[in-house]
Amino acid sequence: MAGEEREPLGVVGAGWVGLVTAACFAELGHEVVVRDIAPGRIAALERGESPIHEPGLGEALARNRQRLRYTEDLGELLEAARIAFVCVGTPSTPEGDTDLSAVWHVLDELDSPEEGLVLVMKSTVPVGTGERIRARFDALGLAGVGYVSNPEFLSEGTALLDVTSPDRVVIGAFADEDGRRVAAVYEPLGAPIVHTDVASAEMIKLASNAALATRISFINEIANVCELVGADVQEVARGIGLDRRLGPHFLRAGIGFGGSCFPKDASALKQLAANSGYHFQLLSAVIEVNELQKRRIIQKLQAHLGPLRDRTIALLGLAYKPHTNDMREAPSLVIAPRLLAEGAVVRAWDPVALDEARAVLGGVVFAETLHDAVNDADAAVIVTEWPELLELVSSDVRDAMRTPLIVDGRNLLDPAAARAAGFTYEAIGRPLALVPHPPRAKEPARGLL
Ligand code: UGA
Numbered sequence: 433m434a435g436e437e438r439e440p441l442g443v444v445g446a447g448w449v450g451l452v453t454a455a456c457f458a459e460l461g462h463e464v465v466v467r468d469i470a471p472g473r474i475a476a477l478e479r480g481e482s483p484i485h486e487p488g489l490g491e492a493l494a495r496n497r498q499r500l501r502y503t504e505d506l507g508e509l510l511e512a513a514r515i516a517f518v519c520v521g522t523p524s525t526p527e528g529d530t531d532l533s534a535v536w537h538v539l540d541e542l543d544s545p546e547e548g549l550v551l552v553m554k555s556t557v558p559v560g561t562g563e564r565i566r567a568r569f570d571a572l573g574l575a576g577v578g579y580v581s582n583p584e585f586l587s588e589g590t591a592l593l594d595v596t597s598p599d600r601v602v603i604g605a606f607a608d609e610d611g612r613r614v615a616a617v618y619e620p621l622g623a624p625i626v627h628t629d630v631a632s633a634e635m636i637k638l639a640s641n642a643a644l645a646t647r648i649s650f651i652n653e654i655a656n657v658c659e660l661v662g663a664d665v666q667e668v669a670r671g672i673g674l675d676r677r678l679g680p681h682f683l684r685a686g687i688g689f690g691g692s693c694f695p696k697d698a699s700a701l702k703q704l705a706a707n708s709g710y711h712f713q714l715l716s717a718v719i720e721v722n723e724l725q726k727r728r729i730i731q732k733l734q735a736h737l738g739p740l741r742d743r744t745i746a747l748l749g750l751a752y753k754p755h756t757n758d759m760r761e762a763p764s765l766v767i768a769p770r771l772l773a774e775g776a777v778v779r780a781w782d783p784v785a786l787d788e789a790r791a792v793l794g795g796v797v798f799a800e801t802l803h804d805a806v807n808d809a810d811a812a813v814i815v816t817e818w819p820e821l822l823e824l825v826s827s828d829v830r831d832a833m834r835t836p837l838i839v840d841g842r843n844l845l846d847p848a849a850a851r852a853a854g855f856t857y858e859a860i861g862r863p864l865a866l867v868p869h870p871p872r873a874k875e876p877a878r879g880l881l
Contacts (some may be wrong), residue, residue, distance in 0.1 A: 443467070445519035446519075450468070452591040455489060506538070522557055535561070562634060565579055581630045596621060601624070611627055659860075663861075687842070736837050740774040748782075748816070763841070768780065779799050807833075808833070809834060
């Protein structure tokens with residue numbers, strides 16, 4: 433793309449979505465001005481430090497240093513760019529609604545934007561937000577300022593690839609011309625572009641995340657039934673996934689979904705429906721299944737160890753998924769306090785998120801190495817499927833543990849290999865080979881025939 437003239441762009445909010453988007457737009461040849469108000473963040477970016485752990489991001493920011501400018505001043509961004517992508521955080525309120533205060537803060541700052549500016553909403557917002565913002569612009573006499581909903585579908589850990597090779601780009605606009613201007617930014621990517629109305633674009637984002645979360649809770653419930661009836665959920669998922677109508681994705685059973693998106697967006701859609709007079713029963717079940725799934729780890733440990741008081745449990749992998757240092761809604765944040773409440777000693781380890789975990793996980797002992805975490809432990813629990821944890825299956829680890837018990841919350845390991853190495857191995861939705869079958873009764877009990 434180098435050498436081609438491309439429109440300067442603005443990105444408001446240097447979080448996961450903002451920074452990755454800015455790096456990718458710069459890679460496409462745009463000058464990009466990135467604005468953030470978090471103390472120290474702009475200075476760190478100017479020093480060449482990426483505040484988040486995302487594979488390839490640091491390199492992409494460095495490679496495009498000439499095209500990227502960082503500022504705390506929204507005015508500087510608006511002077512340079514006529515298209516501004518809003519990528520600020522929209523967390524949950526305690527009631528499960530969406531907290532839009534960061535979005536409104538940006539709008540409050542836009543006191544006299546020039547005609548021709550297009551504000552592009554990438555932050556995940558409830559359906560109807562665009563309509564409210566349009567009404568506000570119109571009331572202020574800013575009919576010439578455009579508004580476009582352009583939800584983001586990137587996943588942490590593969591964010592750069594997701595942005596540069598998207599399955600689709602969704603563009604919801606009030607005015608076709610605004611939609612076309614934003615679409616032009618994405619055209620070099622060659623992805624299908626879904627032009628639609630603003631409310632539908634907003635709903636596509638929430639519904640996509642809800643559908644993915646539903647698949648995860650579905651396969652987790654199948655896993656729980658597999659445990660009762662002796663089937664293996666990995667085999668079941670493989671068999672389901674080959675049906676082209678269903679596909680193989682998001683059928684990995686485990687201890688449930690976390691992160692800054694699925695829990696928040698599932699709850700936001702449920703609340704949006706409720707606020708509009710509809711009880712979204714399926715989504716309520718999806719959320720409840722996910723909460724219960726994390727807690728199954730405790731029952732599995734108790735089944736092998738009995739009461740957990742004074743038992744040392746190694747919690748392995750603390751970030752909500754591998755290849756990120758993001759602790760938001762990580763299952764470890766539920767499992768660790770539950771173990772502490774049972775009186776266990778919790779040793780926690782993660783290859784990249786230790787500092788972030790220290791800030792939010794109280795009462796646990798942090799181990800600097802995997803070996804320190806498992807040494808003398810009564811059980812090792814795989815909470816996040818970091819590839820480093822494949823090393824668990826070794827005679828060194830087995831000998832270092834007080835009880836060689838692995839509870840694999842992500843079905844990362846090969847059960848046969850783990851058992852062959854001398855571990856008691858328990859996973860999610862897989863046959864429990866080492867729990868002896870109850871002796872077969874000589875005669876069927878009366879009343880069961
Ligand atoms: C998710 C969506 O996948 C993105 O499309 C979306 O843009 C993003 O939310 C967002 O709204 O910002 P992300 O949360 O980064 O992305 O990560 P995922 O890879 O989707 O994983 C989410 C959670 O589901 C993780 O805790 C993961 O362990 C869990 N998961 C995922 C499963 O338990 N099973 C699976 O089969 C897949």
